[in-house]
Amino acid sequence: MAERTDIHGLHVAGALYAFVRDEALPGTGIEEDAFWAGAAALIEDFSPRVRELLDVRDRIQEQIDEFHRSTGAGGVDQDAYEAFLRSIGYLVDEPEDFSISTDRVDPEIATISGPQLVVPLLNARFAANAANARWGSLYDAFYGTDVINEAEGRERTAGYNPVRGQAVVARARQVLDESVPLARGSHAQVTAYRIEAGTLVAETADGATGLADPEQLAGFRGDGAAPEAILLTHHGLHLEIQIDRGHPIGSGDPAGVKDVVLEAALTTIMDLEDSVAAVDAEDKVSGYRNWLQLMQGTLTAEVSKGGRTYSRSLNADRVYTAPDGTDLTLPGRSLLLIRQVGHLMTSDAVLDAAGNPVPEEILDALFTGLGSVHDLRGPRAGGNSRAGSVYIVKPKMHGPQEVAVACALLAGAESVLGLEPLTLKIGIMDEERRTSANLKACIWEARERVVFINTGFLDRTGDEIHTSMLAGPMVRKADMRSTSWIKAYEESNVDIGLECGFRGRAQIGKGMWAAPDNLADMLEQKIAHPLAGANCAWVPSPTAATLHAIHYHQVDVDARQAELGAGRRSTLRQLLTLPLGNPAEWDDEARRNELDNNIQSTLGYVVRWVSAGVGCSKVPDIEGTPLMEDRATCRISSQHVSNWLLHGIITRAQVEDALRRMAAVVDEQNASDLTYVPMAPSFDSEAFLAARDLVLDGASQPSGYTEPILHRHRAAQKQADVLVRSAS
Ligand SMILES: CC(=O)SCCNC(=O)CCNC(=O)[C@H](O)C(C)(C)COP(=O)(O)OP(=O)(O)OC[C@H]1O[C@@H](n2cnc3c(N)ncnc32)[C@H](O)[C@@H]1OP(=O)(O)O
Ligand SMILES: O=CC(=O)O
Numbered sequence: 001m002a003e004r005t006d007i008h009g010l011h012v013a014g015a016l017y018a019f020v021r022d023e024a025l026p027g028t029g030i031e032e033d034a035f036w037a038g039a040a041a042l043i044e045d046f047s048p049r050v051r052e053l054l055d056v057r058d059r060i061q062e063q064i065d066e067f068h069r070s071t072g073a074g075g076v077d078q079d080a081y082e083a084f085l086r087s088i089g090y091l092v093d094e095p096e097d098f099s100i101s102t103d104r105v106d107p108e109i110a111t112i113s114g115p116q117l118v119v120p121l122l123n124a125r126f127a128a129n130a131a132n133a134r135w136g137s138l139y140d141a142f143y144g145t146d147v148i149n150e151a152e153g154r155e156r157t158a159g160y161n162p163v164r165g166q167a168v169v170a171r172a173r174q175v176l177d178e179s180v181p182l183a184r185g186s187h188a189q190v191t192a193y194r195i196e197a198g199t200l201v202a203e204t205a206d207g208a209t210g211l212a213d214p215e216q217l218a219g220f221r222g223d224g225a226a227p228e229a230i231l232l233t234h235h236g237l238h239l240e241i242q243i244d245r246g247h248p249i250g251s252g253d254p255a256g257v258k259d260v261v262l263e264a265a266l267t268t269i270m271d272l273e274d275s276v277a278a279v280d281a282e283d284k285v286s287g288y289r290n291w292l293q294l295m296q297g298t299l300t301a302e303v304s305k306g307g308r309t310y311s312r313s314l315n316a317d318r319v320y321t322a323p324d325g326t327d328l329t330l331p332g333r334s335l336l337l338i339r340q341v342g343h344l345m346t347s348d349a350v351l352d353a354a355g356n357p358v359p360e361e362i363l364d365a366l367f368t369g370l371g372s373v374h375d376l377r378g379p380r381a382g383g384n385s386r387a388g389s390v391y392i393v394k395p396k397m398h399g400p401q402e403v404a405v406a407c408a409l410l411a412g413a414e415s416v417l418g419l420e421p422l423t424l425k426i427g428i429m430d431e432e433r434r435t436s437a438n439l440k441a442c443i444w445e446a447r448e449r450v451v452f453i454n455t456g457f458l459d460r461t462g463d464e465i466h467t468s469m470l471a472g473p474m475v476r477k478a479d480m481r482s483t484s485w486i487k488a489y490e491e492s493n494v495d496i497g498l499e500c501g502f503r504g505r506a507q508i509g510k511g512m513w514a515a516p517d518n519l520a521d522m523l524e525q526k527i528a529h530p531l532a533g534a535n536c537a538w539v540p541s542p543t544a545a546t547l548h549a550i551h552y553h554q555v556d557v558d559a560r561q562a563e564l565g566a567g568r569r570s571t572l573r574q575l576l577t578l579p580l581g582n583p584a585e586w587d588d589e590a591r592r593n594e595l596d597n598n599i600q601s602t603l604g605y606v607v608r609w610v611s612a613g614v615g616c617s618k619v620p621d622i623e624g625t626p627l628m629e630d631r632a633t634c635r636i637s638s639q640h641v642s643n644w645l646l647h648g649i650i651t652r653a654q655v656e657d658a659l660r661r662m663a664a665v666v667d668e669q670n671a672s673d674l675t676y677v678p679m680a681p682s683f684d685s686e687a688f689l690a691a692r693d694l695v696l697d698g699a700s701q702p703s704g705y706t707e708p709i710l711h712r713h714r715a716a717q718k719q720a721d722v723l724v725r726s727a728s
């Protein structure tokens with residue numbers, strides 16, 4: 001067993017103890033002994049409270065299972081079902097109307113609408129990139145993706161393709177014309193931009209013109225007569241026209257424009273949850289260290305590409321001259337939130353006095369909280385939150401009681417860290433069915449510190465399947481999108497958020513675009529999120545953030561929220577309508593396709609999780625479309641297989657056969673990775689066994705979560721890797 005330090009009754013893994021002593025505590029003004037005394041008290045107080053929440057989950061699930069067993073598969077009497085859910089405390093009474101009172105919230109969360117990037121925190125290279133994704137090149141986003149199609153000579157070639165480049169420039173000018181139009185003509189006709197007497201002058205062949213709304217000029221860089229950059233603003237977001245007549249692109253542009261840069265990932269969630277594989281103290285410390293360094297502004301990462309290696313560091317603020325001649329400074333980095341783990345898992349990074357692993361969420365609250373102290377006081381304060389808050393995203397909570405305990409834990413962490421009460425804010429992931437069905441009561445519990453609600457529709461779909469596992473076979477995975485519950489869920493999340501006073505105070509967020517390479521489709525479809533009244537929505541990459549930013553220029557979310565805030569569009573009855581399918585509609589081929597697809601995504605994800613510790617991957621689906629897979633998508637796929645197996649839509653032999661066939665497919669997909677260990681033909685690797693457990697034992701997993709099985713097999717794999725290394 002790894003070396004541990006005993007302190008205040010806790011047994012702390014050596015790596016964590018040293019990290020706290022040598023890196024996290026210095027500069028915070030917190031005494032080491034006082035910190036561990038506080039940590040021990042918090043753990044003692046909250047461990048049984050968390051355990052109790054998990055017992056309630058188990059009890060409720062058993063009661064729901066029994067209800068479906070007794071009523072039989074094939075649909076429920078909705079009146080009886082809802083009365084039953086109320087009788088077991090699954091549904092609680094809604095509180096009277098109220099408004100949240102959260103204060104000290106940065107404008108990126110309270111008032112400005114824009115993309116929200118998510119990134120696995122254990123990957124420092126991606127994390128630094130994400131923090132810097134506040135500003136993104138529109139030219140790069142158009143040029144490098146399928147948004148500009150590859151027809152008519154516009155292919156993405158090895159070198160620069162000027163025909164594609166022209167299409168990019170034309171498309172970027174359209175964005176300018178839509179967001180910051182000129183009084184006359186188009187940005188495409190401009191031959192020179194300059195600043196005169198605090199206003200923008202745009203020269204065209206037809207003479208000079210200016211902005212249709214001169215107030216949209218926010219600043220410039222360089223000499224006003226020949227500026228390097230012009231800063232414009234629209235819907236609270238900035239756009240920068242960059243000019244350089246000596247640049248390869250600018251030299252061919254009539255106005256010398258070399259790029260259009262958009263304010264893109266306004267906020268970023270540094271994820272310690274579903275996109276990471278963190279199973280021991282070593283993994284947890286690397287996440288805590290990255291967060292600490294983000295809060296200190298010192299995170300760097302080595303980047304090697306194109307034969308070049310360099311160090312990526314965090315961007316500085318951007319400095320401009322305002323139209324009135326004063327200095328204007330804008331944040332260079334995204335406002336960072338931290339997603340901690342939910343109530344379920346424990347971690348042996350710290351053992352309590354009885355030698356038991358402690359709830360992992362308590363460690364996350366303490367050790368990311370400690371990192372955040374560097375952003376709240378001392379020489380580096382305000383590098384992230386200028387309002388003096390810490391933004392915690394809390395996933396996978398089931399109902400108001402769980403939200404209340406999460407908030408109490410944050411209050412306890414504030415006291416250990418010597419923070420002003422209500423510094424640690426909470427974002428409530430609305431991603432479990434009991435939370436959706438009681439959302440107003442959940443918000444009530446967090447009313448003083450809530451900064452967002454977000455429809456995590458992926459976990460939510462997994463919970464939809466698991467909660468009603470015994471009710472009957474679920475519709476096919478792709479058909480979930482058109483079911484009654486999901487429409488009601490998305491609508492009521494926005495409506496309840498507005499009803500509770502989120503407008504102008506907090507985020508109402510929408511879920512992930514999970515096809516990271518299909519960005520033309522994203523540009524067409526994800527406008528639905530701001531149109532639905534969401535002031536942020538998740539994107540998987542900085543490039544996707546830049547493209548999604550366009551939607552917030554096209555839609556005035558604040559005005560949209562004002563229109564929508566007139567009541568609820570859907571009912572609890574719709575939300576609680578089970579997505580049961582009709583087996584008569586599924587012939588053998590449909591069943592096999594559904595099974596193969598789910599097994600392939602499960603294996604494709606799990607193999608990298610267990611063998612390589614990669615918590616989020618791009619995995620091709622059965623049609624070859626690369627999809628973002630994380631623990632939530634894995635929860636859906638594995639639960640779907642378990643559900644169909646339970647109801648005899650597929651047999652165990654078919655599942656075993658699919659596992660073997662798809663393992664060979666996944667091996668083939670990873671063939672170019674020299675470190676990859678194939679699953680076929682032995683089918684006995686930890687990764688293969690984990691995937692098999694997930695689908696065969698899915699019905700009995702707590703809430704259908706994948707963590708217990710993934711952690712077990714990853715820990716075994718890590719141990720095996722150590723043995724191999726020490727033997728060689
Ligand atoms: C249901 C939920 O919980 S959703 C939330 C969890 N999901 C996520 O957080 C998704 C985050 N996204 C990712 O992890 C990745 O984009 C993946 C796994 C989907 C794809 O990764 P890859 O296949 O490596 O991407 P790809 O090769 O296209 O791009 C890699 C480049 O993009 C950058 N990049 C990709 N995603 C991100 C990101 N989320 N943040 C910052 N940079 C990113 C990388 O830094 C890299 O650039 P670099 O070489 O300059 O460092
Ligand atoms: O966390 C997000 C989800 O969709 O699940």
Ligand SMILES: [Mg+2]
Nearest residue numbers: 431456459632
């Ligand atoms: Mg989730």
